[in-house]
Amino acid sequence: MVGERQHPLLSTLLRLPFYLLAVSVMIPYYWMATNAFKTIPEIVRNPPTWWVHTFTLDNFFNPDAVPGAPKNSAEFLGVFQIFANSGFGQFYLNSVVITLITVVGSLLLASLVAYVLVKRPFPGSGALFALLLGSMMIPWEVTIIPNFLTVRDLGWINSYQALILPGLAKAFAVFFFRQAILGIPDDLVDAARIDGAGELRIWWSVVLPLLRPALAAIAIPVMLGEWNNYLWPLLVVNDDAHQTLPLALGKLAGNLTYDPRGAGPMMAASFLVSLPMVTVFLLFQRQFVQGLSSGATKG
Amino acid sequence: MTNHVPASLQGAAPTTPYRRAHPVRRFLAQHAPALGLTLPFLILFALFTIWPVLRSLYLSFTDYDAISTPTLVGTGNYRALLSDPRFVKALTNTAAYMVGTSLLSTALGLLLALVFGGQRLSDQIMRACFFLPSVAGGVGLISVFKWLFSSEDFGLINTLRQWLSLDPVRFLGAPAYAVPILIALGVWGLMGYNMILFVAGLRSIPGDIYEAAAIDGANPRQRFWKITLPLLRPTLLFVLVTSMIGAFQEFFSFYFLFSDTSNVGGILDSGLSLVVYLYDLGFRHLQMGMASALAWILFLMLFALTLLNLKLGRINDID
Structure with missing residues (x-):
């Protein structure tokens, strides 16, 4: 739109390099989506094949492979067979549950604080807000070592609370919700209070519904951050039951260094890990764009 | 009454x-x-959040192996780090990565917003393509990149080099390629995100300014340099600084491409970033005090970046 009006000189010819750039941006996705369904001999073939010649689901689940068989056997395990005990399905469930709880929990907790700060200020609430604002300057590297020690001292290593609780109180979400709640008229809140609604009720029935766009805007970065979180689970989890997808991918990629034929299950795993985010993005593209750019345009 | x-x-x-x-x-x-x-x-x-900040500051002045009681060493950790060649190497790598990634992803983001900022269906599809890595990049795709850059003959990049009659390159095994490859990955993941921010910024510029300029006879080039760019400066600054801050804290791609079970940083530490080194010190060598000092040095550097941003923003206001 704007670019168009300003730059009629950018003809299709000038756009051509950008189309090429778009193609190269998409290549990793194409490569992942096709290689996940190629046979292992085809994946390691030289030169690489540009499309799937022999379609197979063996990279996901290979019915002919024997778990525990020697590495040099002809049959390779699918990604659902590699992690024998609790398995890839368990990691998937862990990632989904942890991401969901973190998104919902952090949104609810932060919006409660923001509501109280704006509509029910108390002596010291200004100082509290300043503290929250200041804490946004602190990078996560500063807190990660003490937090690991805290989790260890609480005996939380290999537990869901270690994966979820430390990341639940998000100051930037409070800041964002505060901006949104400032726009809600006091009369609305006071009317509900006169009607006898308690604080919890007002927050749930009056404030939260009005916050919907802000909730969506914060949910997206929180969800992406949690789904891709690698370092924290790596530190606090070392058993199979609490593994998340990024950790499983890390292990697969590590195996790859030793045996390139591990690429089949790895591509399948990458495909399965990316699929939910691609689907969510395609379904909620508008919300993604608005959510991610709303923080920037205000500044 | x-x-x-x-x-x-x-x-x-x-x-x-x-x-x-x-x-x-x-x-x-x-x-x-x-x-x-x-x-x-x-x-x-x-x-x-609050307690760990205080504890981290305390630990940064101690020698602590995560088991025995921390012993105070004054500023020893900080002095040791500043004269530690690995720290200096990590800092240079991170700085090079930060400069390359933030400049390229900002410039490309702006270009893409100018080219594909429109409302046509084709523009929207192109924007979705460029934006996808910001949403579904990261963990899922990094191992795909590892495969694409593979030095074996099934590595796609090396196949393309063969077509151009170039010799295959061991991308992940040659120190000179480490930071450029990481920058390529960083730009791949970030430019679409920056593009979206620039599209929002461009749309907030009132259209009648352009009309007035057009009536006054300003050509498109003049309109870009005299109207778009000055009015886009707040967005430009925001994008550049957030890109820099994000790049400065990069852990994942460095760790995933250049670390294995016995070693972090790759050959000659060519793929060592500050945060990877922090992980190595704190959680592999259990030098928690040293790692905390590194975290605080990193914090101070980020703080300086933010102050610079505020200062530039103020100059911007005076204009």
Whole structure:
């Protein structure tokens, strides 16, 4: 739109390099989506094949492979067979549950604080807000070592609370919700209070519904951050039951260094890990764009 | 007339019976329900944000192996780091990565926003293509990149080089390629995100300014340099600084491409970043004090970046 009006000189010819750039941006996705369904001999073939010649689901689940068989056997395990005990399905469930709880929990907790700060200020609430604002300057590297020690001292290593609780109180979400709640008229809140609604009720029935766009805007970065979180689970989890997808991918990629034929299950795993985010993005593209750019345009 | 108004409504607050209540009790009666709502957040915030900041600062002045009691060493950790060649190498790598990634992703983001900022279906599809890595990049795709850059003959990049009659390159095994490859990955993941921010910024520029300029005979080039760019400066600054801050803290791609079970940083530490080194010090060598000092050095550098941003922003306001 704007670019168009300003730059009629950018003809299709000038756009051509950008189309090429778009193609190269998409290549990793194409490569992942096709290689996940190629046979292992085809994946390691030289030169690489540009499309799937022999379609197979063996990279996901290979019915002919024997778990525990020697590495040099002809049959390779699918990604659902590699992690024998609790398995890839368990990691998937862990990632989904942890991401969901973190998104919902952090949104609810932060919006409660923001509501109280704006509509029910108390002596010291200004100082509290300043503290929250200041804490946004602190990078996560500063807190990660003490937090690991805290989790260890609480005996939380290999537990869901270690994966979820430390990341639940998000100051930037409070800041964002505060901006949104400032726009809600006091009369609305006071009317509900006169009607006898308690604080919890007002927050749930009056404030939260009005916050919907802000909730969506914060949910997206929180969800992406949690789904891709690698370092924290790596530190606090070392058993199979609490593994998340990024950790499983890390292990697969590590195996790859030793045996390139591990690429089949790895591509399948990458495909399965990316699929939910691609689907969510395609379904909620508008919300993604608005959510991610709303923080920037205000500044 | 005022005599008819009941005494309780005459605005004489000190006459209300509540005055005599104990201040603490009165405070609680007034604020307890609201304060209760903030309690879950505040407990977690205190435990996992405030307390660790203080503890990390303390630990950075100690020698601590995560098991025995920390022993104070003064500024020893900081001095040791500043003369540690690995730290210097990590800092140079991170700085090069930060400069390359932030400049390229900002410039490309702006170009893409100018080219594909329109409302046509084709523009929207192109924007979705460029934006996808910001949403579904990261963990899922990094191992695909590892495969694409593979030095074996099935590595796609090397196949393309063969077509151009170039010799295959061991991308992940040659120190000179480490930072450029990481920058390529960083730009791949970030430029679409920056593009979206620039599209929003471009749309907030009022159209009639362009119309007025066009009437005055300004050509498109002049309109870009004299109108678009100056008015886009806040967005430009925001994008550049957030890109820099993000790149400075990069862990994942460095770790995933250049670390294995026995070693981090790759060959000659060519793929060592500050945060990877922090992980190596703190969690592999259990030098928690040293790692905490590194975290605080990193924090100070990020703080300087933010101050620079504020300062540039102020210059921008004066203009």
